[in-house]
Amino acid sequence: MSTYQRSAAPVPMLVRAIGNSYALWQAGRARLCIVTYHRILEAHDPLLENEPDVATFREHMKMLADCFKVLSLDQALAALRENRLPPRAVCITFDDGYRSTHDLALPVLREFGLPATVFVTSGYVDSAENMWNDRIADAVRGASGSALDLRGAGAGIVPIDGLEARCAAVQALTSRAKYLPPSERLDLIEALEALAGHGTRPLMLSSEMVRTLHRSNVTIGAHTVSHPILTKLPDAEARAEIEGSKTALEAIIGEPVRYFAYPNGKAELDFDARHTAMVREAGFAAAFSTATGAVAPGQDLYTLPRSRPWDASTFFYMLRLLRWLAS
Known part of the structure; x- marks a missing residue:
C-alpha cells in the first residue's frame, strides 16, 4: 500500500x-x-x-x-x-x-x-506478434537506405532519409493503414517488413x-x-x-x-x-x-x-x- x-x-x-x-x-x-x-x-x-x-x-x-x-x-x-x-x-x-x-x-x-x-x-x-502500428514503427526504424519502395503495396515511394523523414514515414504509413481492410493492412505491413525487417521483442x-x-x-x-x-x-x-x-x-x-x-x-x-x-x-x-x-x-x-x-x-x-x- x-x-x-x-x-x-x-x-x-x-x-x-x-x-x-x-x-x-x-x-x-x-x-x-x-x-x-x-x-x-x-x-x-x-x-x-x-x-x-x-x-x-x-x-x-x-x-x-x-x-x-x-x-x-x-x-x-x-x-x-x-x-x-x-x-x-x-x-x-x-x-x-x-x-x-x-x-x-x-x-x-x-x-x-x-x-x-x-x-x-x-x-x-x-x-510474440506485436500490434500493426508498432510493426510499422519498428520496420521504419530498422530500414536502411533513403527510401522505401512500397509501390507494390499501393503506398508509393516513402522517403526515410533522416530522422524527420522517418518520423513522417511512420505517421503517414500508420494513417494509411488504420482504415484499410485487415487483409490489405497486413499486405502493406508484410511488404514493409520484407524490405526493412521487423522487431523481435x-x-x-x-x-x-x-x-x-x-x-x-x-x-x-x-x-x-x-x-x-x-x-x-x-x-x-x-x-x-x-x-x-x-x-x-x-x-x-x-x-x-x-x-x-x-x-x-x-x-x-x-x-x-x-x-x-x-x-x-x-x-x-x-x-x-x-x-x-x-x-x-x-x-x-x-x-x-x-x-x-x-x-x-x-x-x-x-x-x-x-x-x-x-x-
Missing part, C-alpha cells in the same frame, strides 16, 4: 481549490475526466512522439495524485450513477495491453497508490502479467480480440470481436470483465449504434469512446468520453483537465 502524501505546495493547493469551486458551482453535478495512455517508454523515442517515457508518466501521476481525486472505474461509475462524484474526479486508463503497463506503469501507480484500468486486446496476450502482456495487474488495483477491460475498426467488419465478425475479448479475458482473471473500449474510438467513424448494442448485449456495464472532455451525469454509459491531454508539459495537462471539468 502506498504511503504517498499529496503535496502541500502552492500550485497543487490552488488546483484543488479551483476544482472544488467548480464542483460547488455545478451544484451537485460534478464531472469526471477519464484519461488514457497506450505505451509507456523506457526513454523518449522520436518515432513514437505521442507516447510518454516513464519519467514523464511519473510526473503525470504525481500531478494527478497531488491535484485530483483518482478513482477506479468501479468507484467512479457508481458515484456517477448516484450523482455523488467527488470534486476533481479522474480515472486512469491504458489501451491495447502493452507489457509496459505492467513493467513501467505499475510501479509508478503503486508508488502513488493510484487505481487504473487497462483495456486489453485479447488476441495479443501471450503472443514482444511488446504485449502475458497472461501472468494480466493476472498481476488484476491483483494490483488495476481493472481489466476488453478492447476486442484483434483491434479492428468495427465499422469495417460485417456485424457477425464485429460481435465475435466484442464477445470473444470478454470471454478470453474472463478466462485469464477468473472474474467478470465489465468494461469495454472501442478500438480507435471515434463515434460513427469507428463504431456506431450497432456496436453499442452489441456491447450492451454482451453484458458489459459501460463502454468508452475516445471523445475529448469530461463525463457528465446522465450521459449514455456505452459512449462515455475518454481521452488524453496531448499537451507537451504536465502543467498544461493539468490545466486542460481543469477546463474539461469546468466545461
Whole structure:
C-alpha cells in the first residue's frame, strides 16, 4: 500500500481549490475526466512522439495524485450513477495491453497508490506478434537506405532519409493503414517488413502479467480480440470481436470483465449504434469512446468520453483537465 502524501505546495493547493469551486458551482453535478495512455517508454523515442517515457508518466501521476481525486472505474461509475462524484474526479486508463503497463506503469501507480484500468486486446496476450502500428514503427526504424519502395503495396515511394523523414514515414504509413481492410493492412505491413525487417521483442502482456495487474488495483477491460475498426467488419465478425475479448479475458482473471473500449474510438467513424448494442448485449456495464472532455451525469454509459491531454508539459495537462471539468 502506498504511503504517498499529496503535496502541500502552492500550485497543487490552488488546483484543488479551483476544482472544488467548480464542483460547488455545478451544484451537485460534478464531472469526471477519464484519461488514457497506450505505451509507456523506457526513454523518449522520436518515432513514437505521442507516447510518454516513464519519467514523464511519473510526473503525470504525481500531478494527478497531488491535484485530483483518482478513482477506479468501479468507484467512479457508481458515484456517477448516484450523482455523488467527488470534486476533481479522474480515472486512469491504458489501451491495447502493452507489457509496459505492467513493467513501467505499475510501479509508478503503486508508488502513488493510484487505481487504473487497462483495456486489453485479447488476441495479443501471450503472443510474440506485436500490434500493426508498432510493426510499422519498428520496420521504419530498422530500414536502411533513403527510401522505401512500397509501390507494390499501393503506398508509393516513402522517403526515410533522416530522422524527420522517418518520423513522417511512420505517421503517414500508420494513417494509411488504420482504415484499410485487415487483409490489405497486413499486405502493406508484410511488404514493409520484407524490405526493412521487423522487431523481435514482444511488446504485449502475458497472461501472468494480466493476472498481476488484476491483483494490483488495476481493472481489466476488453478492447476486442484483434483491434479492428468495427465499422469495417460485417456485424457477425464485429460481435465475435466484442464477445470473444470478454470471454478470453474472463478466462485469464477468473472474474467478470465489465468494461469495454472501442478500438480507435471515434463515434460513427469507428463504431456506431450497432456496436453499442452489441456491447450492451454482451453484458458489459459501460463502454468508452475516445471523445475529448469530461463525463457528465446522465450521459449514455456505452459512449462515455475518454481521452488524453496531448499537451507537451504536465502543467498544461493539468490545466486542460481543469477546463474539461469546468466545461
